[in-house]
Amino acid sequence: MKIKLYYLGIIAMSLLQWNLTVAQNSKKWALLNGNRIEWKVKQGENHEDHIEMAGLQSAAVVYYGVREGRLLLDKKIVFPMLRTVPNNTHASLTVPFQDTKSLLIKVDGVAVDEYPRRFVLDGKLAVYSTTNSALEVQRTLFPSVDKPVLIERVKLVNTGNKPLRIDLINKYSKFLSDPVKSVYGQYVVQALVRDSLVPNLEPKQSYLFDIVYEGKKISTPVYQYSPSYELQKREDFVKSLADxxxxxxxxxxxxxxxxxxxxxxxxxxxxxxxxxxxxxxxxxxxxxxxxxxxxxxxxxxxxxxxxxxxxxxxxxxxxxxxxxxxxxxxxxxxxxxxxxxxxxxxxxxxxxxxxxxxxxxxxxxxxxxxxxxxxxxxxxxxxxxxxxxxxxxxxxxxxxxxxxxxxxxxxxxxxxxxxxxxxxxxxxxxxxxxxxxxxxxxxxxxxxxxxxxxxxxxxxxxxxxxxxxxxxxxxxxxxxxxxxxxxxxxxxxxxxxxxxxxxxxxxxxxxxxxxxxxxxxxxxxxxxxxxxxxxxxxxxxxxxxxxxxxxxxxxxxxxxxxxxxxxxxxxxxxxxxxxxxxxxxxxxxxxxxxxxxxxxSISPSLPKEWKYMRLRRIKAFDRVFDIEVSRKGKQEFLIVKQQDGQLIQKPILSQQAISITLN
Structure with a gap:
């Protein structure tokens, strides 16, 4: 039996080493400061992925990546409170938006092709692309925290040495639901292009505009969205979770x-x-x-x-x-x-x-x-x-x-x-x-x-x-x-x-x-x-x-x-x-x-290769407190810092739970 377990252990370690090699070789993204990750697109690299993002009134699955060198950026937007018939588990109104049928950007009369150079994720999705011209395009997508919209901020940058004439053509079609199949009457889903009258871009100048993907009952009045405000709220939400x-x-x-x-x-x-x-x-x-x-x-x-x-x-x-x-x-x-x-x-x-x-x-x-x-x-x-x-x-x-x-x-x-x-x-x-x-x-x-x-x-x-x-x-x-x-x-x-x-x-x-x-x-x-x-x-x-x-x-x-x-x-x-x-x-x-x-009760397991691990600003038990586990020599210690600054310090004994009572 011992021999069998020995060989099983060898097999398990071999599998682990193979898995670790796979993980190292398949890393596409890299860590950035501030809880961000980045994918730098390599020459000739093709890769597609999808991510879901959500707020109180909407959700979106964004399909992004590089296909034959060009940008892929499709969206499926879900409006959970716009219910369809039959009104069952899957009855949230969902509308796709494909980039091939979206906003057309022209430079001096020629349609722009976008070639992504890097992607960044940090609670938003940002895409940085060069084009078949001197124009660079930066896109940032995020859901509103509390409104039924997905927002796409688009920044155009003239990196050349001569002015560029920019034309924006909204190719999105308006979606109108079948009233018979809509629980709350007819719905309208549309992509609203804000600030789309782009002036000629002088060298090194940039221009910012927004696409607001909105879903609402057709009877709901028009709402004047402020994309900058919505972006700040999303960033504040993400920061509050980080803190x-x-x-x-x-x-x-x-x-x-x-x-x-x-x-x-x-x-x-x-x-x-x-x-x-x-x-x-x-x-x-x-x-x-x-x-x-x-x-x-x-x-x-x-x-x-x-x-x-x-x-x-x-x-x-x-x-x-x-x-x-x-x-x-x-x-x-x-x-x-x-x-x-x-x-x-x-x-x-x-x-x-x-x-x-x-x-x-x-x-x-x-x-x-x-x-x-x-x-x-x-x-x-x-x-x-x-x-x-x-x-x-x-x-x-x-x-x-x-x-x-x-x-x-x-x-x-x-x-x-x-x-x-x-x-x-x-x-x-x-x-x-x-x-x-x-x-x-x-x-x-x-x-x-x-x-x-x-x-x-x-x-x-x-x-x-x-x-x-x-x-x-x-x-x-x-x-x-x-x-x-x-x-x-x-x-x-x-x-x-x-x-x-x-x-x-x-x-x-x-x-x-x-x-x-x-x-x-x-x-x-x-x-x-x-x-x-x-x-x-x-x-x-x-x-x-x-x-x-x-x-x-x-x-x-x-x-x-x-x-x-x-x-x-x-x-x-x-x-x-x-x-x-x-x-x-x-x-x-x-x-x-x-x-x-x-x-x-707490019975922490500090890995041998770590000297510490901490959880700060825990909000359980109707209190705010920190926990730190550290090692000094061969002895491990637990420190609980309470909201009033009072410390609870205990030595940690192997596999023995410590009971903690907060003030």
């Missing part, structure tokens, strides 16, 4: 990936008639919420960042789920869509009640506001009552499916639902204690311990040579979600699980496969696995993989955020995956676990 929950480590790539992930996790919030709704995006999922993406993945993150819209969207999502509580204990729908007017439950119970109970308990503790916790408690309690009605004689809980919704087998009793339920019981026990419900606190803690033993007994198995978990009864191949017990604090079989997840059966250069023998990957599973690795102390083993993953997602061929999946969706930049990336840091590397309104 809170700041990660500082010796690894600039991870620091920057974390900063970018905060943007994507937070921008995808829509101001619907049903209140603020955090939506995944991806040209499909807007003005709607899900029990996994929102309740389980994103909501527990928002108190740490402290963004007002993020926290309001989290509270609002739980209020929507609570509307579906019922005395018959029929399941709450997996998703509430169409601004709250409808719902989706096509996969029946995916373990949604476990997801909601877990997310709501974690969120209430981390937010640190008793009035919100009191409001959320009936929902949490109802979810546990529902779960008890699904309990089997083996002491585990059945569900119809899991969050993959039938894309891979899950049986009638799966590991995901039960692992998340365990985490929910743990956090709910702490929350009940804070609310003075001691009997329930003891009950939930007892149920958590019983479930833990049942999970290990029912799911524990040797699978493909690894001492790990089977995903369901009859499962004989390794699955990505075997990582979930580790992320909830179940450490039994963790050594074999780490080996399995990093084995040739599951680990690939795109992260962890859904199941052995498949080609499908979902970043959410990879991110949960990283969190579990760090939580269980496998930091030295996992860090090279996490560095590789972070570099690939931030600086590789498809940037700058974690993705949903492949091949499904073509690696869309869904929002909640970015929240999961942030939680790899907060709950994985730092291993922060909320245990009270002002209280948390």
């Amino acid at each position: 809170d929950l700041m990660l500082e480590t010796p690894n600039d790539t991870i620091n920057t990936a974390f900063a970018f992930a905060k943007i994507r996790a937070t921008e995808s919030i829509y101001d619907t008639k049903g209140g603020l709704m955090h939506g995944p995006g991806g040209l499909s999922y807007y003005a709607a919420i899900w029990a996994n993406d929102q309740a389980e993945y994103a909501n527990p993150f928002f108190p740490f960042l402290g963004n007002r819209n993020g926290n309001e969207s989290a509270i609002n999502s739980f209020r929507h789920f609570a509307h579906f509580m019922n005395s018959d204990y029929k399941p709450i729908p997996s998703s509430i869509v169409a601004e709250g007017d409808s719902y989706w439950n096509g996969a029946k119970d995916r373990g949604d009640m476990a997801m909601i109970a877990y997310g709501a308990s974690r969120y209430a503790l981390a937010l640190g506001k008793k009035d919100i916790a009191v409001e959320l408690w009936p929902l949490i309690h109802w979810c546990f009552e529902y779960l008890e009605r699904q309990k089997t004689s083996e002491g585990v809980y059945r569900s119809d499916s899991d969050e993959l919704e039938g894309r891979a087998p899950a049986g009638k009793i799966n590991l995901s639902t039960n692992s998340i339920a365990y985490g929910a019981f743990q956090s709910a026990a702490d929350l009940a204690h804070e609310l003075g419900k001691e009997d329930l606190s003891l009950q939930y803690r007892r149920q958590a311990e019983e479930l833990r033993h049942s999970i290990v007994r029912y799911f524990g198995a040797d699978v493909q040579g690894y001492s790990t978990y089977r995903y369901y009864d009859g499962n004989t191949i390794l699955r990505a979600w075997i990582c979930l017990p580790m992320t909830m604090g179940i450490t039994e079989r963790s050594a074999g699980t780490v080996d399995a997840l990093l084995s040739k059966y599951l680990w690939t250069n795109n992260g962890i496969l859904t199941q052995s023998g498949d080609k499908v990957f979902w970043d959410r599973a990879t991110l949960y696995a990283f969190k579990g690795f760090f939580m269980t102390g496998a930091t030295e083993r996992a860090l090279p993989y996490f560095k590789y993953y972070s570099s690939m997602r931030l600086l590789g061929d498809h940037v700058p955020y974690p993705v949903e999946a492949w091949p499904e969706g073509g690696q869309r930049h869904l929002s909640a995956e970015s929240a999961l990336y942030c939680r790899v840091i907060t709950e994985g590397l730092f291993h922060i676990v909320p245990t009270g309104f002002r209280k948390f």
